[in-house]
Amino acid sequence: MKEHVLVASGFGGQGIMLLGQILATAAMVEDKYSTWLPSYGPEMRGGTANCTVVISEEPIGSPVTDSPRQVIAMNIPSLIKFEKVIQQEGLLVLNSSVIDRDPERDDVEIVRVEANEIAEKLGNTRVANMVILGAFLAKTGAVSEESISKALEMKFGSKKDSLAELNMKAIRAGAESVRK
C-alpha cells in the first residue's frame, strides 16, 4: 500500500493551508482516500501554520501524525520543528529562497526549491506555495498534474487567465525545477 503522509508548514500567509487542500482535493479527484487537517487556534494568527495531508488507497485511520513521511518547510521555524520527526528515508522539501541553512538530517532525501524566485518569474510571489507543491509532486508522484489542475479549477473556477491557470503554471515550474 502506498500512503503519503505530508506535513506542510510555513508562515501564515504563505498559502500553506491552500497547498494542502489542493493536494487532498486532487487525491479525491483520483478516487483515493484523503484527509487534510490544519493546525488551528491562536498559532494560526500570524505565527507558523501547518497542515497534515494523508493520501491512501485504503480508508484513512489517523489524519494526524507524529512522524510524517514527507515534510514541506517554507520557513526556518518549520524546518526546526519538523525536520527531527520525518521518518527515516523520508522526504524534506525546502523553500531555499527563505531557508538559508542546511538541515541536520542525513537520513532523509532533501530537495531544495527556490520557490520565491521561481514564483517571482511567473509574476506573483504568492504562488510560491504551488511551486513547492509542484516540486513535491515531481518527487513523489502522489497525484497527477491533471488531478491538480482539476482541484485548482474546483477552487478557482475554470476561466482562462484565472487564478487556476497561474497556479497551474507554478506547479509545472516547480516540478521542472527538480527534474533538471
Place this chain on the structure above:
Amino acid sequence: MSVLTTFKPPKALSGKEFTYCPGCQHGTVHRLIAEVIDELQIQGRTIMVAPVGCSVFAYEFFDVDGTVAAHGRAPAVATGMKRALKDSVVFTYQGDGDLAAIGTAEIVHAANRGEKITTIFINNAIYGMTGGQMAPTTLLGMKTSTCPYGRTVENDGYPVHVCELLKETGGIAYLERTTVNTPQDIRKTRKALRKAFTAQLKGLGFSLVEVLSTCPTNWGMNPIEATEWLEENLKREFKVGLFVDKVGDDQ
C-alpha cells in the same frame, strides 16, 4: 326575564383559579393582559412564556398556547419562538428575581436586539415563591429573609432600575413603568399593555411594561397596608412613567 351581562372575564383567560395570595396584584395584571389580547383579537396567534417564580403557573391561566421557561430564560425562549414563527405574538411574564437577577443577560440582549416580543415585568421587590428572600429590586434598608438586618449598599449594592437600564438599548420600542393600585393606575397600565403589544404587532421592536406590585404575604402586611407601602416606598425608588414610546397614537 332577561339577564343583562355587564361584566364577564376576558376570553383570553382560561378560567383556571389563580394560585396567588390574597391582595397579590398578579391577578389584576393577568386580567389586564387578557383584556388587551381580546381587544387586539390576537388570542389565536399568541404564545406565552411563563417564568419561574410565583407566576410559574401563568401559562395555565391564559387560554393561549404556552410554556414555562427555565429561571430567567423567558426572553431567550420567546426569541426562539418568534424567530421560528414570525407571525405569532409572543409575550413573557416575569418577576423581579427572574428578570433582573438570574435573567439579566437575556432581557438586556432581547431588548437590545429589538426582538419583536413583549415582556410584562412584575416588580414587587422580593422573591415570592421561595419565601421572601432579597430581590435585585429590594429597597435599601428593607428586611428580607436573606437580608435580615436590612439591605445595605456595602453588602448588596443598589436596587436595580430595569427601565432606566433598558431605555438606552437601541431595540426598545415601548417601555413604561406603572402600578395597579388605583382604578386610574389600572387604566394606565391597561393602556401601556395595549401599546406594548401594538409595538410588537407593528414590528417596531421590543416592548416591556414594568408593573410595581404588592406582595402582602412576604412584606408581612395586609393588602391595604401593602398598597400604601408601595405608594410611599416602592414608588419613591422606582419612578412611574413612560420611558420609550415609538408606537405613537394607536387608538
Place this chain on the structure above:
Amino acid sequence: MTEKTMVKGNEAMAEAAIRAGCRLYFGYPITPQSEFTEYMAKRLPEVGGSFLQSESEVSAVNMIYGAACTGRRVLTSTSGPGFSLMQEGMSYIAGAELPSVFVNVVRGGPGLGDIQPAQSDYFQATKGGGHGDYHAVVLGPGTIQEAVELISDAFDIADRYRTPVIVLADGMLGQMMEPVIFGKYRDPDSLPDHSEWSLTGAGKREPHKVTSFNIDPYELEKMNMRYQAKYKEIIKNETRYETIRTEDADYLLVGFGTMGRILGSVIRQAREQGIKVGLFRPITLWPFPYDQLKKSAKGKKYVLDVEMSTGQMVEDVRLAVGDSLPVHFYGRTGGVVPNPEEVLQALRKHTEEAE
C-alpha cells in the same frame, strides 16, 4: 448524480443540517467549532432560514427550546465549555420532550482546557449532564461522511421520539477536511408533523401547553415513566454499532468517533504483525450497544478500550463485558490523540501478558 466534495467537518455538518430541513440556528462562537456557526450565518439566509448569534450558550439553548416548541427543526453547535452552559436547557428540553439537535465538537478539558480534539465529554453527553432522570440520544461519528449522515438521522430520531439528540464530534472531525457525498435536500414542508402538540398559536383549537413541569409528585412520576418507556423504545430501535474483523479475532479493540477510525488502521497494522485483533465501534453512545458488545467480546482473550480521555466509555464497556474477560484501557487526554503506534504497543503488551 452523487458528487464528492472536499469539505471541512464543521461546514459539512452544518450543510447536512440544512439539507435535513433545518432552518433555525442559535449559537455562540467557540473553538474548535466556530466554522459551523459561521457557515450557518452565511447559508441560512440563502435558504430562507433564521440565524442568530446568541449572547451566551445559556441563551442559545433556551432559544432552541423556544424554537423547538413550534415544532420546527432547530440545531445548535458548540464545544465543551459551551455545552456545559447548555446543560440547564438540555434538562428542560428533555423534560418538555422537544425535538432538537446539538453538536458538541469536543475539546480538551476540564475548565478552559485547550482547543485540541478530545472525547472527555462522554460522561456529560451520555449520563445526563443536566438534572433529573433523562437521556439524550448520543451519536458518535467517526468520519465526516458519517457525521453528515448522522446529522440527518439525528433530526429524524429527534422528531420520532420528541427528544434532544447530541452528535458528539471532536476538534479533529470539526477541523479536518475529507471527501464527502451529501444527501438530498429535504423540503422543510415535508417534515414530520408536530401540530398535535406544538405551540403555534391556538387558532381555533384548544391551547397547547408544553412544559417539563408538574408540581404533583405522582403526576411528575408518571411523566418520568413516560420518558422511560420512550427510552426503552429508543434502546430497542436505535442502538447502532460497527464491527470490523471481529469473527476470527483473538483480541477486541473498542473505540468510538475519531478514536474508532484510528483503531481501524491499528487493526490493519496489527494483523500485518500477526496480532489477530478486531474492532467494535459503538455509533450510538446512548443507547450504548451493551448486548452487541457482549456478543462480540465472547471468546476473545481480552478487550482493549481506547479513548481520547482518561477512561469514560470504558465503564460502559466493563458493564457490557462483565467479569468474563479482562478489559484494558489505553487513553490520552488533554487534547492529545493516541497515534496508531502507541496503541499497537499497548496491544503487544497485553497480548504478551495474555499468552
